[in-house]
Structure formats: structure tokens, C-alpha cells
Amino acid sequence: MASLLDSLVSHFDLCVNAIRHTEGGYAAVRNAASNQPPGAEPVSVSGVMSPSQHTDDEKPLSDEERREMLGVLETDANQVEDVVIELRERLNDMESRYEIITEHVANLSAAYNDTISTFNILESISEHLPGYLMAASDFKLQWEDTKLAIQEQLDELEAMRIFYENYHASYDGLLLEVYRRKQNEEKVKGLIKKTMEQIQKIREADMREREAFRGDVEDFMPGDLWDGVGAAAPQWDIVQATNSSTKAIENKATPDLSKSVVEAAGKRDRERQRLNR
Numbered sequence: 001m002a003s004l005l006d007s008l009v010s011h012f013d014l015c016v017n018a019i020r021h022t023e024g025g026y027a028a029v030r031n032a033a034s035n036q037p038p039g040a041e042p043v044s045v046s047g048v049m050s051p052s053q054h055t056d057d058e059k060p061l062s063d064e065e066r067r068e069m070l071g072v073l074e075t076d077a078n079q080v081e082d083v084v085i086e087l088r089e090r091l092n093d094m095e096s097r098y099e100i101i102t103e104h105v106a107n108l109s110a111a112y113n114d115t116i117s118t119f120n121i122l123e124s125i126s127e128h129l130p131g132y133l134m135a136a137s138d139f140k141l142q143w144e145d146t147k148l149a150i151q152e153q154l155d156e157l158e159a160m161r162i163f164y165e166n167y168h169a170s171y172d173g174l175l176l177e178v179y180r181r182k183q184n185e186e187k188v189k190g191l192i193k194k195t196m197e198q199i200q201k202i203r204e205a206d207m208r209e210r211e212a213f214r215g216d217v218e219d220f221m222p223g224d225l226w227d228g229v230g231a232a233a234p235q236w237d238i239v240q241a242t243n244s245s246t247k248a249i250e251n252k253a254t255p256d257l258s259k260s261v262v263e264a265a266g267k268r269d270r271e272r273q274r275l276n277r
Contacts (some may be wrong), residue, residue: 001087004086004090007076008084008087011073011076011077014069014072014073014076015073018069053172081104168268169272171265172269175265175271176258176262176266176269178254178257178264179257182254182256185254192238196236196238203233203235207232207233210233
């Protein structure tokens with residue numbers, strides 16, 4: 001763009017020089033500047049040339065130099081529009097690039113600010129870091145003591161869990177044991193009942209035999225020969241034996257348990273045994 005602008009400036013200077021060496025040139029330029037088409041920006045030529053500027057003090061151009069200068073002007077004039085178009089294209093390109101660069105610079109500025117903020121935070125952390133390290137060391141020591149205390153409490157909880165699990169298991173076992181003893185008692189009572197029935201039958205038969213015997217011999221046998229000859233058949237009974245360990249609880253009957261309670265206890269006991277395998 002600088003090269004293109006320099007070529008335009010050179011062309012402009014050459015135009016000014018040609019006007020200076022042309023009779024009535026300044027008046028023609030001033031007239032053109034004062035008669036711009038509607039909407040065109042006003043043009044001032046006072047900063048470029050003035051009425052006092054003339055060619056009297058300059059070396060006049062020869063016809064050959066004038067023709068050469070006008071030829072150059074004519075050749076360059078055909079390229080001015082292309083140069084201006086190229087300048088505008090480059091300007092548009094630079095403006096678009098400017099937006100991208102501006103956005104990039106803004107991102108860089110934001111990144112810079114974030115970096116500065118991060119370094120400030122790091123600086124603040126570095127100032128407190130020794131305290132943080134000491135606090136971390138103290139926490140580690142305290143945590144080790146706390147872990148030991150927690151482990152002790154966990155061991156106590158585990159012992160309590162085992163105790164209550166065993167308590168629950170022993171409770172179910174007690175229910176099953178009560179049911180088993182009750183069943184055995186019922187079996188014994190059934191055997192005693194059958195035995196007593198057999199004993200009663202034997203006694204009744206014995207009584208008949210005794211009555212028959214007395215009927216046969218009472219007229220002939222002296223009554224004082226045996227005092228027991230006229231006694232009735234003895235009564236028999238089966239009672240529970242007692243000793244020092246059972247005497248205190250001999251009057252306490254084994255409790256009756258419902259079938260659902262016993263079945264539930266048995267189910268829990270079987271499940272417990274399955275898990276312990």
C-alpha cells in the first residue's frame with residue numbers, strides 16, 4: 001500500500017508540475033475545483049498550489065520534455081483507477097484483518113489478565129503454603145489417631161454385632177430346644193399312658209385271680225396263716241424322678257409354642273447354617 005501511495009503521490013506531483021508549466025493551468029484547476037458535480041466533496045487546491053506559484057523561477061521545459069512528461073502522465077492516468085481499486089481492496093482486507101487482530105488482541109488481553117490473576121492467586125497461595133503444609137501435617141497426625149479410634153469403635157461394633165447375632169441364634173435355638181423337649185415329654189407321657197393302661201389291665205386280672213383264689217381256699221385255710229392273702233392288688237404309679245438340680249424347677253412345665261413360631265425359628269436357623277458354610 002505504501003508503494004501504491006508513493007506512485008500516486010509521484011503521479012500527483014507530476015500533474016502539479018505539468019500544471020505549473022502550462023499556461024492558464026492554475027485557473028483551469030481552480031475552475032474545476034469550484035464546479036464539482038452535485039454530491040461531490042469540496043476540493044481545495046490552496047495547499048497544493050497558489051496563484052503566486054508560477055514557473056518564472058523554474059527552468060522552462062523543452063517541447064521534448066513536455067511531450068515526454070505528458071506521455072508519462074497519460075500512461076499513468078490509465079493506471080490510477082486500478083491503483084485506487086487495489087488500494088481500496090487492500091484497505092478492506094486490512095480492515096477485516098484489523099477486526100480479527102482486534103479480537104485476537106482482546107483475547108490476548110483477557111488471557112493476560114487471567115494469567116496475572118492466576119499468578120496473584122499463586123502468589124497468595126505461596127505466602128500461605130507453609131501454613132497449609134503445617135496444617136496438613138497436623139491433620140495427618142490427628143487423622144491417624146482418629147483412624148485408630150474409629151477402628152477400635154468398629155471392632156466394638158463388630159463384637160456387638162456378633163454378640164447380638166449369636167443372641168438371636170441362641171434365641172431361635174432355645175425355641176427349637178423347647179419344642180424338642182415338649183415333643184419328648186409328649187412321647188414319654190404317651191408311653192406312660194399306654195404303660196398305665198397295661199398295668200391297670202394286669203391289676204384287674206390280678207384282682208380277679210385273687211378273688212377266685214380266696215373263694216376257693218377261704219373255707220379251708222386259716223386266716224392267720226398269711227396276713228396278706230386277703231389284701232387287694234397293689235396300685236402302681238409312674239412319677240418323674242427328681243434330684244438336687246431339677247427339684248427347684250420340677251413344678252415348672254415346659255411351655256407350649258405355636259407351630260408358626262417354631263417354623264419361623266427353624267427357617268432362620270437353616271438360613272444361618274447355609275450362610276456359614
